[in-house]
Every structure is written in C-alpha cells, then in structure tokens.
Amino acid sequence: MSAEILLLSLVLSHIPFVEDLGTLPAGNLPAGVLFQAYTAVSGNPLIPENERVGNRSIRLAVPLVLHRDSEAILRALLRKQGIFLMDLRSGRPKFGCYATTDPTAAPPLFRPLVRVHRLRYIKPDAAIDLLRQLASQLERSLREFEEPSRFVADERTGAVVVNCFSRERLRRYLELLEACDIPPEEGTHRPILRTWKARYVDPKSLAELLEKSWQARGGQPLTVVVQVSSGSLLIRVSRHLWPEVEGLLGVLDRRPGS
Incomplete structure (x- = not known):
C-alpha cells in the first residue's frame, strides 16, 4: 500500500463523513467534521497531525453551505481555533493538506x-x-x-x-x-x-x-x-x-x- 493511500485511509477512519457538499449546521462541531468538509470541497485528502486535533470544538454562528469555493472559509474557521492547514506536495503542485496546531511544523514527506x-x-x-x-x-x-x-x-x-x-x-x-x-x-x-x-x-x-x-x-x-x-x-x-x-x-x- 502506498504512503498516500495509507494516509488517506487513516484520515477517513477517524473523521465523520459529510454527505456530498451539503450544509454544516450552526453550533459546536468537532474539527474533524470541518476536515471532512474541506476534503469534500477541495477533492484532496486532509491529514491531521494526530487524532486529538480532530476533537477540537469549532463554533459556527450560522449554517455554512458548502461549495467549491468554501476552502478559504474552512481554513479561516480552523485557523481561528489554532489549527493550521499546510499544503502537501507529492510530485504534483498540490496533493492535499496537513492539519497541525504548530504553525512552524514541517508537513510530512511522502518520499524519503x-x-x-x-x-x-x-x-x-x-x-x-x-x-x-x-x-x-x-x-x-x-x-x-x-x-x-x-x-x-x-x-x-x-x-x-x-x-x-x-x-x-x-x-x-x-x-x-x-x-x-x-x-x-x-x-x-x-x-x-x-x-x-x-x-x-x-x-x-x-x-x-x-x-x-x-x-x-x-x-x-x-x-x-x-x-x-x-x-x-x-x-x-x-x-x-x-x-x-x-x-x-x-x-x-x-x-x-x-
């Protein structure tokens, strides 16, 4: 199994699924729900630094309708709670994102x-x-x-x-x-x-x-x-x-x- 497939399987096994693009309800949501929403709107996997980061609570004041241009909004919501998304590279311009609470952290490498x-x-x-x-x-x-x-x-x-x-x-x-x-x-x-x-x-x-x-x-x-x-x-x-x-x-x- 390649490193990319393994990483994606780890993400999907720990994060709730968001139906289609759909709408995120108002209220307190686990950060993992926003991770899955980001994956849905961007079409790329999002890799959390650990399972705990997906349990952080994110408050939405109003429902958020998801569409292809929602990436910036989701990034801003996560960043407000101290979760930073860093672009991953894997021989392509962009493979996905790495979610971390450390803004100075180096994203994981897919090749040694x-x-x-x-x-x-x-x-x-x-x-x-x-x-x-x-x-x-x-x-x-x-x-x-x-x-x-x-x-x-x-x-x-x-x-x-x-x-x-x-x-x-x-x-x-x-x-x-x-x-x-x-x-x-x-x-x-x-x-x-x-x-x-x-x-x-x-x-x-x-x-x-x-x-x-x-x-x-x-x-x-x-x-x-x-x-x-x-x-x-x-x-x-x-x-x-x-x-x-x-x-x-x-x-x-x-x-x-x-």
Whole structure:
C-alpha cells in the first residue's frame, strides 16, 4: 500500500463523513467534521497531525453551505481555533493538506530524503551502529504516517546511505557522521576529568552513544561514568581532546527535532 493511500485511509477512519457538499449546521462541531468538509470541497485528502486535533470544538454562528469555493472559509474557521492547514506536495503542485496546531511544523514527506555520505576514517558498519543509536532516541514517537529511517552501509565505496522522512532528523544524522568521521589523534597527553550535565537525552543512553561514537573515531580512549543521582556524565579524557568530546556531546545531547 502506498504512503498516500495509507494516509488517506487513516484520515477517513477517524473523521465523520459529510454527505456530498451539503450544509454544516450552526453550533459546536468537532474539527474533524470541518476536515471532512474541506476534503469534500477541495477533492484532496486532509491529514491531521494526530487524532486529538480532530476533537477540537469549532463554533459556527450560522449554517455554512458548502461549495467549491468554501476552502478559504474552512481554513479561516480552523485557523481561528489554532489549527493550521499546510499544503502537501507529492510530485504534483498540490496533493492535499496537513492539519497541525504548530504553525512552524514541517508537513510530512511522502518520499524519503536520500543522502549518500562518503566516509574517510571510520568504517560504514561502525557509522551505521551510531546512526541507529541516535535514531532510537530521535524516532521514539513517530507519527502514525511516518516511517522509521533506514541506513545502508556501502563497504565497496566506504559510504553510508541515509533514507529519512524528516529534514530535521536527516540533518542530525549527517551532523553525527561529520562529528565522528575525523582522524584519530596520536601521542599521549595528561588526562583531565570533566562533568557533562545531560540536558535532553537520558544519561545512560547518552553515555552509550558517546562511547560508541568515540570508539568508531579511533585513537585514544575515554572513560565515562554515569552519575544517576545528578543526571551527569563524568568523563576522563586527554586535555587536548576535550574540545572534540564537548563538540560531540553537543551533537548527541539535543532536544528531538532541534
């Protein structure tokens, strides 16, 4: 089943049906009724960000007679209640709309973004492990119509292929690859002890991500101890390497979607 058909089936399974174009009665109506009305007048599907948004109450002061030019009125009624309609694209000028309560949200993609990232120092299999670790954090709560990212190692060319349905997550994955794919340091320097307070990622998960990322990088090892009580990491590493560790932590320990 294609992504477009799946999305449309999800919409129709949760939203009441409006007969023909018809008339919407005055009074309080669920936003889902207006969603179906919009689909009827526009001829295109409308995809809500979740089931709850369709339960919002919309008040009509007078009955609304639906016709082919009612799109603007329905958009205005929904926007007044904090529901924004964003145009969806699927290889055509316009496929439908995405209903969201966040005016800055990115509409869902119907085709994955594909990037081929050529590695210089770490092996593709090691990079895949790192990407999957980060994906387990970023993709815990995918929306109904979203698919998980896929990562493929190309050992022949030394590259990683990333398939992702989110521009923001793709950016995070590419940043991780850039941060890890650096030459190992040689020589020994006096170690130091530093503390990193976990901000957005669970401390134990962050420690695991950091250790795996650093191991893939190669070179001098580091030691990480999790302080559960304070939600912090104690990190022992050569002094001259701390800026790189700190930069890597900045990539790993970020708010999902940022």
